[in-house]
Amino acid sequence: MSTNKSLIIKLSDKILLIIVAFATLFVLAAVFVVGGSLQQILILGGIIYIISFLTAYAVSRSFSNRIIGLTFKVEEMAAGNLSKKIEKKGKDEVAQLANALNELISRLQTGVAQDVSTHKELTQAKTDFVAIASHQLRTPLSIIKWYIDYILCGDAGELSREQKKLISEVYKSNERLIELVNALLDVSRIDVGTFAIEPESIDIIEIANLALKKFSIEIRAKKIRLEKKFDNLPLLKFDPRLIKIVFENIMSNAVKYTPEDGIIRLIIKKAELNILIKISDTGCGIPREVQPKIFTKMFRADNVKRIESVGTGLGLYIVKAIVEKSGGKIWFESPSLDLLLEKGRDNDDLPIDKRSQGTMFSITIPLKGMKKRIGTKKLTSA
Amino acid sequence: MSDKKTILICEDEIPMLETLANKFRNEGFEVIEARNGEEGFKLALSKKPDLMLLDIVMPKLDGLSLMKKIRDNKWGSDVPIVLLTNLSDAEKVSEAAKYGVYDFLVKTDWRLDDIVALVREKLDLNF
Structure with missing residues (x-):
């Protein structure tokens, strides 16, 4: 904000300076032609006033056009377009502002690039986690499933009704765990965007x-x-x-x-x-x-x-x-x-x-x- | 007993290997056990099983590479192969399909009796 303020002050100073310079010129001219009539002084004064007004207008117009250009660029930046840099003209305050903005664009570009790579790393870490969880969690779950299944089917010896009932409950709980792990993996695959649709x-x-x-x-x-x-x-x-x-x-x-x-x-x-x-x-x-x-x-x-x-x-x-x-x-x-x-x-x-x-x-x-x-x-x- | 069907199970998780092997033995099969891909390859060529059950993630030689080696061998070009896995990667399924896999089973989805039934169906067994 402070940069903007001082810039505006400097610009208005410049315009003021031009008007003051021309006004001084008018006073000096009036003194030199003091022998002239009041009408001549007024005509000369009028001409000098018009010239100074037009010059001040042209200078302020050129500044405001460049500032409008910069405003458009800042709006583009706010919308996320960091691709183009601002063209520099001259060495005045507007050019300094353009320089500062170009510097900011460079920093933002680096920042965005870093953000993108951090995001990619995070996505990769998430995908890796899915793969590891898939294998590491499901292996013990399948071992438990097959052992219990083996016992339930009577392959490890006959079970009493009570034993069968208890083991069945273990089997059911394990199935719930498998279901949960599968659902969590699906959610990760949806979130990471790696799931396939094969019609x-x-x-x-x-x-x-x-x-x-x-x-x-x-x-x-x-x-x-x-x-x-x-x-x-x-x-x-x-x-x-x-x-x-x-x-x-x-x-x-x-x-x-x-x-x-x-x-x-x-x-x-x-x-x-x-x-x-x-x-x-x-x-x-x-x-x-x-x-x-x-x-x-x-x-x-x-x-x-x-x-x-x-x-x-x-x-x-x-x-x-x-x-x-x-x-x-x-x-x-x-x-x-x-x-x-x-x-x-x-x-x-x-x-x-x-x-x-x-x-x-x-x-x-x-x-x-x-x-x-x-x-x-x-x-x-x- | 000579018409007993022989299956080779290649699995690096010992509890799984033992459970599966015992289950198939109880169901009347001759079972060969291998604990990694290399051992599986040697045993397959020497014993020539009627069907192979292969895990995918294994040390030394993984299930898909083992399958490729078996298919490249004269004996193994049409032996039925069932892959057992904890992964359900679409990539691996399509790769396995290229080598002519009979089925691709996700371990957590299958009960032992159902695996036996699948193997019997493939070997045309009705006992």
């Missing part, structure tokens, strides 16, 4: 049914009515692994948070240029105040934590990334009352905080297929 011709209904199979035991145990409405669809250029992760994650939430005797409906249909997938349930719903956060990493709403303590809070983040990177969209409605109205009045008999609200997730993926994405890693979680 191939697939039958989306077949993938959906395969994903549903995973929940058949739980659906039966909770007496949930599963309704499927599938259009006849052609083969689609989708990545089967990714579309399965999408189905499994949304279905897993629907099954987990829908109470006994509830309804889950899965619709897959063609809608203009997209495949539209709708998964609705008569579950606990997503409270309005947390709705903006549900696609955030590691977020789990309080009402679902009360129902199910287990969950990574990563599923919807992963699903959203997959859908959007594939050129599609995802959104939800909660409360979603369609299914609840079908379900009848029994919901009204419950206290307000126990009532089902229902949720409906909608996903679109372009009919022309997922965008191929070259990457070095595949997503693994389901």
Whole structure:
């Protein structure tokens, strides 16, 4: 700020100096022609005044033009364009200012270059961490998995019912750990941008049914009515692994948070240029105040934590990334009352905080297929 | 017993090698164990197994290089090879596909019974 101020003072000084010089000239001339008439003095004075005004105007114009030029350059710098330096003219204060700005540009360029390389190093470190974590964490997890599996299958001798029950719990906990590690790795791959999309011709209904199979035991145990409405669809250029992760994650939430005797409906249909997938349930719903956060990493709403303590809070983040990177969209409605109205009045008999609200997730993926994405890693979680 | 199928397992993590080997023995297979790629290569050429299960990250010679060496050998050009790994790198999968891998299994996703079933399916075994 101080540089700007002194510059302005120096500039106005210069203009003032010119006017004062010309005014002095006028007084001297008046004295020399003192013998002349008042009219002559006034004419001469007028001419000198006009000349001095024009000269002062020209000088100030040249300064202001150069300053406007510098202002444009500073605005460009503020917008992030550091590529061009300022052309220097003369040795005056504006030229000094241009010099100072050029110096600043050089420093900023070096700084930005350093920032970019630091950012690259950080990204690389993150990628390395993913690779190391992938191998180092999963190796002991697979050893535990296979040992327990070996014992559970009776290969190490027969187990009593009690032993089998206990070992099964260890197996389940280990599976949860594997799931968490896989989900964390997927999140890193999404964040680092190294995950691949490999579309191939697939039958989306077949993938959906395969994903549903995973929940058949739980659906039966909770007496949930599963309704499927599938259009006849052609083969689609989708990545089967990714579309399965999408189905499994949304279905897993629907099954987990829908109470006994509830309804889950899965619709897959063609809608203009997209495949539209709708998964609705008569579950606990997503409270309005947390709705903006549900696609955030590691977020789990309080009402679902009360129902199910287990969950990574990563599923919807992963699903959203997959859908959007594939050129599609995802959104939800909660409360979603369609299914609840079908379900009848029994919901009204419950206290307000126990009532089902229902949720409906909608996903679109372009009919022309997922965008191929070259990457070095595949997503693994389901 | 002469029609017992022989499989070679090459894995540097001893607990995994032992569990897998014991499981396959319990299921009626003849099992050859190798603890690194070089040992795996020598044993493969001398014992000529019916199928090979190879880990990828191993000392001395990694699974993919071992696979390439086996494929370059006259005997190994069409022996079924299943890769076992903790990595799920797309690059490695496509590289393995070039050498004609039968399957690419991520260890944490597979139960022992399912691995045995896969090997039986490939060897056309119904016992």
